[in-house]
Amino acid sequence: MVTIQHSTIHKKVACGVEQAKSVSRSVIVSTSTKVDYAIDPVAFYRQGENRIGERFFWAAPNGDFVMVGVGSAHTLVSNSDNCFKQFEKDWQELLNYSTADQIEEPGVGPVLFGAFSFDPKKEKTNLWRNFPIAKMVLPQHVLTITKDECWLTVNMMVDQNTNAEHLADAILKEQQNLLQNLTKPTYNPSHRELTIEELDKDEWIASVDKVAGQIRSSEIEKVVLAREIRVKSDRPFITEEILDRLLTEQPISYIFALEGGEDCFMGASPERLVKKQGKEAFSTCLAGSIGRGSTPEEDYKLGNELLNDAKNLHEHEVVVRAITSAFEQGCERISVPEKPILYKIRDIQHLYTPVVGEVKKNVSLLTLVEKLHPTPALGGHPKEEALQKIRTIERLDRGLYAGPIGWLDSKGNGEFAVAIRSALVQGKEASLFAGCGIVGDSDPASEYKETQMKFRPMLSALGGFSHEFK
Numbered sequence: 001m002v003t004i005q006h007s008t009i010h011k012k013v014a015c016g017v018e019q020a021k022s023v024s025r026s027v028i029v030s031t032s033t034k035v036d037y038a039i040d041p042v043a044f045y046r047q048g049e050n051r052i053g054e055r056f057f058w059a060a061p062n063g064d065f066v067m068v069g070v071g072s073a074h075t076l077v078s079n080s081d082n083c084f085k086q087f088e089k090d091w092q093e094l095l096n097y098s099t100a101d102q103i104e105e106p107g108v109g110p111v112l113f114g115a116f117s118f119d120p121k122k123e124k125t126n127l128w129r130n131f132p133i134a135k136m137v138l139p140q141h142v143l144t145i146t147k148d149e150c151w152l153t154v155n156m157m158v159d160q161n162t163n164a165e166h167l168a169d170a171i172l173k174e175q176q177n178l179l180q181n182l183t184k185p186t187y188n189p190s191h192r193e194l195t196i197e198e199l200d201k202d203e204w205i206a207s208v209d210k211v212a213g214q215i216r217s218s219e220i221e222k223v224v225l226a227r228e229i230r231v232k233s234d235r236p237f238i239t240e241e242i243l244d245r246l247l248t249e250q251p252i253s254y255i256f257a258l259e260g261g262e263d264c265f266m267g268a269s270p271e272r273l274v275k276k277q278g279k280e281a282f283s284t285c286l287a288g289s290i291g292r293g294s295t296p297e298e299d300y301k302l303g304n305e306l307l308n309d310a311k312n313l314h315e316h317e318v319v320v321r322a323i324t325s326a327f328e329q330g331c332e333r334i335s336v337p338e339k340p341i342l343y344k345i346r347d348i349q350h351l352y353t354p355v356v357g358e359v360k361k362n363v364s365l366l367t368l369v370e371k372l373h374p375t376p377a378l379g380g381h382p383k384e385e386a387l388q389k390i391r392t393i394e395r396l397d398r399g400l401y402a403g404p405i406g407w408l409d410s411k412g413n414g415e416f417a418v419a420i421r422s423a424l425v426q427g428k429e430a431s432l433f434a435g436c437g438i439v440g441d442s443d444p445a446s447e448y449k450e451t452q453m454k455f456r457p458m459l460s461a462l463g464g465f466s467h468e469f470k
């Protein structure tokens with residue numbers, strides 16, 4: 001099933017080589033083809049298994065936009081806290097030396113996909129050894145599925161010595177392999193016996209109590225405290241299987257996976273950080289939580305309770321204030337509803353306020369990400385004081401948990417979610433992360449219960465079940 005003509009791609013690579021010669025540096029050659037048949041994104045991801053360590057998966061809520069990447073034509077890596085600005089500059093420079101088809105569709109053509117650590121200033125542990133502080137990849141092969149179109153893109157980095165014939169052959173051969181087995185995979189739903197270790201559970205509960213006390217007697221208004229559980233299985237986890245479950249069980253969340261070496265960071269986040277499409281920017285304030293009811297009546301009652309609960313409304317309002325203020329710097333004509341509504345996902349319900357604005361001239365998506373991150377839904381308020389508190393009190397290494405994860409294209413469009421409800425999958429083991437917004441009247445036992453609910457999406461997708469997390 002060849003979708004790009006060999007002669008077309010050969011010509012484009014040869015042109016790229018000429019360009020590389022004239023500018024004395026490597027250049028990106030990118031070409032995209034619209035396909036008129038359905039490609040299952042998980043099947044495409046699975047077919048890329050000989051590129052393990054170099055794949056990513058992204059599906060926006062309701063499958064409105066799906067992007068899968070295999071292989072790496074170029075990788076941007078940063079181990080400093082200046083990563084947003086550095087990547088912005090690197091990307092612009094790469095695009096200045098690129099030849100790509102002019103396609104307006106967001107997410108088609110040269111794209112970067114990647115993730116940023118929650119806090120580059122926090123000391124890194126061995127847990128995240130396979131991930132730098134930040135990385136964004138220009139994939140060799142990209143599958144982009146929008147509401148009514150499906151595209152395949154190949155990206156190549158060529159220099160003056162590239163053999164156009166060889167490169168065109170190799171990339172087409174690999175694309176054919178990726179398109180071999182397009183039927184939706186079926187996975188054995190067999191249940192796994194998981195052993196769950198709650199790391200520093202008592203210390204975490206004590207820290208909630210301590211921080212709530214400090215908040216009552218200081219300028220700090222809110223601090224998000226996270227914890228980790230380590231899960232062990234009798235056999236290796238299969239990331240395709242986990243993706244498949246997440247897509248079925250968490251249809252209105254962002255489903256993501258990013259590989260690093262043998263490890264895979266993945267999750268189902270309900271929380272958008274920011275999306276930019278053309279001139280418009282969209283963000284989401286998502287904070288304040290309660291469980292789901294077992295009957296529609298109970299669920300409605302719980303939702304109503306959340307909508308009127310002073311502690312949760314406060315937790316939420318801090319986020320609305322911070323996101324609005326970040327938008328005021330980068331956007332105009334900002335619209336923010338006065339009151340939150342409910343966002344109900346399988347295991348939990350949240351308070352939700354969407355924020356929309358028109359992006360000011362020359363404000364990029366990465367600039368918005370930098371201004372917004374971390375919102376008080378993940379960090380706290382005031383930002384720096386809350387981060388400092390998290391650095392000293394939290395025992396885990398958050399790594400990419402709660403950091404921005406997403407994509408951007410060559411036209412400035414893209415979207416980032418905050419990587420919560422997530423896990424770092426490492427062979428037969430996985431670390432899961434969950435945090436809670438702590439305010440002055442936080443009750444440690446209820447915050448603990450809230451983290452248990454937030455572990456459920458990933459625990460269930462890993463194929464496990466545990467009474468303590470019911």
Ligand SMILES: C=C(O[C@H]1C=CC=C(C(=O)O)[C@@H]1O)C(=O)O
Pocket residue numbers: 224226271286287288289315350376377378402420421433434435436437454
């Ligand atoms: C930090 C997390 O959730 C945030 C998002 C929604 C609700 C939250 C809350 O009610 O505490 C948190 O701010 C997490 O899931 O790890």
Ligand SMILES: [Mg+2]
Pocket residue numbers: 287288289315436437450
């Ligand atoms: Mg909360």
